[in-house]
Amino acid sequence: MREVDLPPVRLEPYKEAFGPARSAELASVAERVGKRLAGRVVWQLNSTAAGGGVAELLYGLGPLAGALGVGTRWLVIDGDAEFFAITKRLCLRLYGIQGDSGALGPAELAHFRAVTEANAVELARRVRPGDVVVVHDPQPAGLVRVAWECGASVVWRCHIGSDRPNQHTVEGWAFLRHFLEPEDRMVFSTPRHVPGWAERPTVIPPSIDPCAPRNTDLTDTTATTVLGAVGILANGGPLPVTVPVPVGEPVTVRRPVTAVREGDPPSARVPMVVQVSRWDRLKDMGGVLRAFGEAGVEGAYLTLAGPDVGGAVADDPEAAALFEECRQQWRELPDGLRRRSQLLCLPMTDLRENALVVNALQRHATVVVQKSLAEGFGLTATEAMWKRRPLVASAVGGLRDQLDDDRHGLLLTDPKDIPAAAAAIRRLLTDPALAARLGAGARERVAERFLPDRHLTQWAQLIEDALKDTPGPAAGEPGPRQRRSGTKEH
Template identity: 65%
Template sequence: MTTVYEVPLREVPLAPYEEVMGAQRVERLRVEAGWVRRMLGGRTVWNINSTAAGGGVAELLHTLGPLARAAGLDVRWLVIDGDAEFYAIAKRLVSRLYGIAGDGGPLGPAELLHYRRAVAANAERLARHIHPGDFVIVHDAQPAGLIERVRERGATVVWRCHIGSDRPNEHTREGGEFVRRFVAHADATVFSTPGHVPDWAPSPRLIAPSVDPCGPKNMDLSPDVARAVLAATGIVAGDREPPLTVPVPIGPPAEVRQAALALREGPPPAPDLPMVVQVSRWDRLKDMTGVLDAFIASGVDGYLTLAGADVSGVADDPEATDVYEECRRVWHALPEEHRRRCQLLCLPMDDLRENAVVVNALQRHATVVVQKSLAEGFGLTATEAMWKSRPLLASAVGGLRDQVKDGESGLLLPDPHDVGAAAAGIRRLFGDHAFARRLGDNARARVHEHYLPDRQLLDWMRVIESVATARAA
């Protein structure tokens, strides 16, 4: 039975954010939130997406929702549901909007009918949540079919698209034709980067996402604590003595209890062995096998870790298992000497705070972080690594081109398919320690200025104000 459910948002204090961002920035957030709250007349700002865990949208909502509420706005979050066929169609649609074929399946009349039926079942249950005058943000393609139904409820609706392609092709056109019939009813649209705005998007705006500096994924961790977390999960060698309790600035401590599911040859790597790390979903667009090829081609004396979520822990991504199995096959085909220098990790997702601390420790432990995406909306994991002052090698695609200033706050690959260039980038960051350290320092400063959550919330407040005012007029 299809069910729309509300994700509870935790209560957070603003004091930890003042320590990171400064009292002046937090006070500005309070003042602007007060103005928007009065303008809305106490009505609710709703977010609607397709999963409460896994992927960048869920992470952003787990951060922005509580922070907005702490600043004084009534922000809430709904998640839609669907059957396996709906998620397969939605994943296919997402792939097309990224500019690739995905599973190669059709997006024809039968798929449109199934999508409409799934959306209609969800829409029937929205009435208990959404009321006239509310402001609703519909995230990505999965729930886009709800836009017209939400607007019929008397709410103002914005479609927030987190994905896209720098190079329109037959796939983006097919995906666009499918989704635009629904998005056309939105009062406005929001994108992460200019290159992803299609010509059919109504009243488009730009908002770059952000990272949470006070949450378990991006809070400060000492090198000793990071190594202890990785040892406790079996990612590096060391005493495995779970549970390990890690204090968090906001909320209860994180408990590290579960071992990562690791595919490797031999024991875990020594904690002092230099490590290349990519953390991402098991998604073909993240090109995990391409990172594996580039690491081996680089010839560096180090270890590679490719880490993604447990494939059973992300409800809206039916391709994750297939992509992980592809990576397994590529790893198994390697000569033994290379298998001994590479591991694939599936990180448990049933405790999101535990998962976040493990990712935090893994990124901080990394000598080099790679984000070799073939397409990208906004690279949250890249921004997380930048906040941790890690030298970053990323593809010059999507929002990554905005986030990273090549040669200043990271290295960009002009062609994400170029394994030789990726290998050369890894060698350079391994070999030139002063350059790598300078990139890391500049990267953290860039995130502090542009990609912390107060900036994103202020951008959203301006959109809410302008769009709601235009709707009222």
């Protein structure tokens, strides 16, 4: 287990983004929670500090909470390859798909427990009675009990789920319920993902950080300069490129992307369809390739971008194999279509650099696609909406809450319907007035609902409520969870 540094941030850029009234309300809420905590810590606990939506959220919310006077720290668990293979399988089952053919049986449960116990020693060394511990997703779920027994108030935060429970979700929840009690405090991104047995669920949709390198305003010139320098667009200048940002030091982009394509990069004048995602079967990159081909818009170009599979998303062991699968699908495209599409692996060595490149790519896009087969909350969709990009998204999970069809983007009723996806892409590429209207509506939607002031206010209310409960036991004393669970078969 290791701690991730959360750098200090200035509040002024956020006050500008939120406006005076919302900024004052957030400051008041934070002051009240800070007094209630009385110097105690809010711990965030997850499985990776690089790649994926949870890490993106914590890099934004943690420093902002600290600047508002709410002490926040972030821990990342350790695990071996077998552990992360098990948890990837578990996550996919909770999304309602089988994933690999592996089991979630006694052997997997025993290994999950062993890794949990190894992390528990370090967690118990850090957490103190009266702290608040937020445990994110299935990977560290075994530590809910440990944090409680340290005397902390504990919340399990689930970012994933399925709109339609099936045999796979039943299997996934059965595995997880060895570590969760129905009366545990649980937070979900959408009410559609709350399991029927959860007695104390709260729904808190995520947010994006408007001042972070991934979302800060960039001029068209800056975006094309960055994309040209890293090799995404043609006629690029040299690296490095340094860009000032409102929070933190200027971001220096030093590393080119790894691109799979035929010929030179596209011109900045070419209309571009973009999807930015993990290399994950649920993001259906291959389906986007097929939909773009069926859209049949001559002169348009497709870019599929994800993390560098050589580097790094520690809790995603399938990424390299799925990138290779997507590359094979790209190789099998007709020649003309293959020359109008590229696959990009974005360096993960410097996360702020990676974020700025993603920002530039989303801002340059003519159309952004998020054709997920299942989704907790589509952060990349909300990022694109903030940048006024017209969006084609699947009507699944949190995406159904993020946008209304034909007001903030175009929703695909069936995410596997390739002709419908192709028609939506074609419609936005060929109707600039519609694209502009949806982009403007999308920006307003995010400003109203998906910025950090709303997000932190909801969390503050939950933390205040949790702190009213009888605190967990001091070290070595039997507490409520031990008494509840002592006779339960796990």
